[in-house]
Amino acid sequence: EVQLVESGGGLVQPGTSLRLSCAASGFTFNDYAMHWVRQAPGKGLEWVSGISWNSGNIGYADSVKGRFTISRENAKNSLYLQMNSLRTEDTALYYCAKDFNYGNYAFFDYWGQGTLVTVSS
Amino acid sequence: DIQMTQSPSILSASVGDRVTITCRASQSISSWLAWYQQKPGKAPKLLIYKASSLESGVPSRFSGSGSGTEFTLTISSLQPDDFATYYCQQYDGYTITFGQGTRLEIK
Numbered sequence: 001e002v003q004l005v006e007s008g009g010g011l012v013q014p015g016t017s018l019r020l021s022c023a024a025s026g027f028t029f030n031d032y033a034m035h036w037v038r039q040a041p042g043k044g045l046e047w048v049s050g051i052s053w054n055s056g057n058i059g060y061a062d063s064v065k066g067r068f069t070i071s072r073e074n075a076k077n078s079l080y081l082q083m084n085s086l087r088t089e090d091t092a093l094y095y096c097a098k099d100f101n102y103g104n105y106a107f108f109d110y111w112g113q114g115t116l117v118t119v120s121s
Numbered sequence: 122d123i124q125m126t127q128s129p130s131i132l133s134a135s136v137g138d139r140v141t142i143t144c145r146a147s148q149s150i151s152s153w154l155a156w157y158q159q160k161p162g163k164a165p166k167l168l169i170y171k172a173s174s175l176e177s178g179v180p181s182r183f184s185g186s187g188s189g190t191e192f193t194l195t196i197s198s199l200q201p202d203d204f205a206t207y208y209c210q211q212y213d214g215y216t217i218t219f220g221q222g223t224r225l226e227i228k
Contacts, residue, residue: 035217045157045165045208047217059215062122095164104214107155109176111164 002026002110004096009115016086020115022079022096027110030074033057033099035108036081038092038117048094049081053102064090086119093117123147123211127220133228134199142194142223144209149189155210156185156194158203159222165208169194199225 008020020036036048049060049070058070069082079096093116097108124147134140144154152172157165167176169185172192182197196203204227209220 044222045159045210045219047210047219050217057215059217100170105217106153106212106214107167107170107210108157108165109167111166113164 002098004098004110004112006094006096006112006115009094009117011118011120012086013121014086014088014119017082017084018086018117020081020083020094020096020117022112024077024079024096024098027098029072029077030054032102033105034072034079035097035099035105036070036079037095037097037108037111038090039095039114040089040092043092046092050099050105051079052104057103057105059105083117086117088119091117091119122216123150123213123218125209125211125218125220127207127209127223129223130221131224131226133226135228136199136201138199140196140199140225142207142209142225144187144192144194144220146190146192146211150211150213152188153212153214154185154187154192155212156183157208157210158205159208160205168207 003025005023033052035050051070067085071080093114095114096112098110100106126145154172156169159165173185
């Protein structure tokens, strides 16, 4: 059974940093691209960032480019999102999602339950 | 960047109705489109990929069609479990964009 478990969320002040983690199990992690998708309270889904199986294809939404860094550690079946210079508009539930593909981005066949990030002074 | 526009934003319907949700892309995306269902407090669930391919385990009352810039999700006969929010998503290999969502409500 595929499982994606996010952690690392919390309440932080604007301008600070936070690192999210996603622990994957139930599939061969290094065979698939992975993503972070967020959802602000009461709003729609927003793709944040994606990373291919070998970290060769990394992409970011314009809203986080230059502030967030995605990475993965295949040996630990883990996905990460380093979030710097956080803004109030980054407040959201952050989902880890598994891609159907390994290289170019496609669609998400499995999602975690999310970790909540709240940026507020 | 490719923009995705869904319509309507809110749809009121009754059990047994046939409903259609439309998603338009700002440029051609061939058939690289997926549809998701999301219920309150839950993660999204994949319904359709590559515009018209039904994900395993998804009821056959769900169907998708379209190519290029215009796509539709159709539910042939609404069931009580179908009242939720639906999102389209384009994937061009290097970026991903979601539509703003369509909330399907009970009339």
